[in-house]
Amino acid sequence: MTMAAAIESRTAAAAVPSSSRRIAQIEILSDLESAEAAWRRLETAEQLFTAYQRFDFLKCWQREVGLRDDAKPLIVIASDAERRPLLLLPLFVKQSHGVRVASFMGGKHATFNMALWDRSFATAVEHADLHGLLDELRKRSAADVLALTQQPLHWREVQNPLALLPHQSSVNDCPVLNIEPGAAPSSLISNSFRRRLRAKERKLSKLSGYRHHLATKDAEIDRLIEWFFRTKPLRMAQQGLPNVFAEPGVEAFIRRACLTRRVGEGRVIDMHALECDEEIIALYAGVADGCRFSMMFNSYTLSDHSRYSPGLILIRDIVDHYAARGYRALDLGVGADNYKHLFCKAAEPIFDSFIPLTSRGRFAAVGMSALARGKHLVKHNQALLRLAQGVRKSLR
Template identity: 55%
Template sequence: MPLAAVMETDTSQGDIVANAARVAHVETFHRLADVEAVWRSMETADHLFTPFQRFDFLSAWQIHVGQREGVEPFVIVASDAQGRPLAMLPLGTRTENGVRTASFLGGKHATFNMPLLTREFAATTAKADVETLLELLRAQPRKADLLALARQPSHWQDIVNPLALLPGQPSVNGCPLLKLMPKAAPTERISNSFRRRLKSKERKLQPLPGFRYLVAQTDDEIRRILEAFFAIKPQRMAIQKLPDVFADPGVRDFIFSACLAKSAGHGHAIEIHALECDEEVIAIFAGVADGHRFSMMFNTYTTSANSKYSPGLILLRNIIDHYADRNHTSFDLGIGSDDYKLLFCKSDEPIFDSFLPLTTKGSIAALGLSSLTHAKRLVKQTPALAQMAQLLRGALHR
């Protein structure tokens, strides 16, 4: 598709480039407050987006984590000739070694990354549309050198991710997935034999005073469960000889803020599930949900004697049944093939990364990042190399 002459303008809100194509305008915003109204208008049923790209989730991350890490918002809004937003990419930039790289906001705390799109545009996007978007970005007066777009699902709600039409490569890890069939019997999502095993373990916990499964709803419940999480998680990570990523600056404040944030029609930005008794919180799983899918973000379980009864697995059974009863169609426990995930999630969802240069400098950086990702994937998929990497991480943590 030939590109028309590009017209560049500067506004107080962002940088705009116009082009006579289906994607006719591209505007970048460098303050979240300036794009909040458009962003929230795209969080509706006639748009396609993952719950990791909600404004409440990513604004909390940017305030508490992104700013500390030197991330500047670089939110891209692509519109048609009438100025109607078709797609929004919630990105942020940082400069390292002289290269200005734009990546999805949320860092390692966002399991999946994807634009927010009108459903009509997402369902009918052609390769020429996304190529036009890139050309418009390259023409911007204040552009990034490179788009480093990691952990993208190839589909969402059975609609192809338009960015999958651009050059990409498999991510380091895939995502184990459990598909939930509407009105299916509970034993079709978790086998009867596995349910019996978990029920047997649960009977050991049921005599505990006040034993219960809780979906945290009130601010007091959320704060109480999170305080327990931040007390238990460091102990768990120390036992595993792994660094505690939740101890990084700003992460605690981000988690509290996102868990407490609640928007009309979406519920809490992060939903918390727990097994507890009067004496302690026994297990915790938290994640995001959008009426179609639940995606786990973080979890932990007690270091007390109650841990021997597999409380995490018991809690997962409750969570899966909870969302299946609410007509969700899929469930995942995050990217990575940990053994406990494969007990529940039998399918595997492909995840891809894209390294898209916008300048000559970005082309060199894209080649380096692509090669590094390929090498990491090779290590992950080669048992001997993966074991060596795990031993090395443990040694460095001592």
């Protein structure tokens, strides 16, 4: 950090009394390192957060994607009188269409967005706590509007406290597989579906070295990353989709996050592969927190082996892997792709909040809210969705 940036960060971090009954001070910081100590305290298993808001995940994102995109960190920490952190909002500010928009760090690479909460505080949050927080942001931040999208309504059986603020349904829900402790495999994936997958797998299982594994060594992870970035653009081109992994910094972010060890067991992004001695057949990568696994990206072979549904076979193995380790949920990301509903029978309600902080931001919040509602309407109306897909296809 430069000397000027350090001075700026310390100035922004000055504690300010809050009118809330339990929040005693609020800090607004402009760099991750200054927030790390409080951030780590809110990342323990006893607290409430998603793996997408881990310090290490967002540090990788900010370094490789955020900086390139001129995203300036805006990290809000509320603490009690003993300076124990009660919540941390990991945001960034970026100029867009003439207004300064504050959004969750991680951008479109995070399936879920959420503050990190002291769990006991989260269960007792009142409107006054949140309005005190917003008042400080209005007075002390550079943002005109908060665009807080893709927030889960509940997390680990606790209602998301930010749902107390005005909100609306997100464009998509997230299909999720809930896992009861000690659940029988057939309750997670039906016996009939398992038989269908085993029938498809017979050809693959005869291949030399056929296996599913979670990559744990750096060399192994490097090999899977290289394969992914060779095959995924080709796979997306076949499907007529733009290569989102070619956007500035994205490949470097994924490489760094897959290789960075997180506190405890595993990497910031874990990579599961189905392969044989001849080739990598399928790959799924996602984030794990000891309770939930959430998939981020995937690809599968371009060879003839793709005929045997290796992606579905790998998902089955991943479900069984995490169920055996006591995980309580697994999701395949937001969206209504058919393959997701083969495994995930429940829907995770997701919401957005667009909150003005300045008079200029008031108009922006109205526009953002209306645009999101329009997308939600299209996504949930089959006739409009087919029309939109047809227009998009013709434009390509």
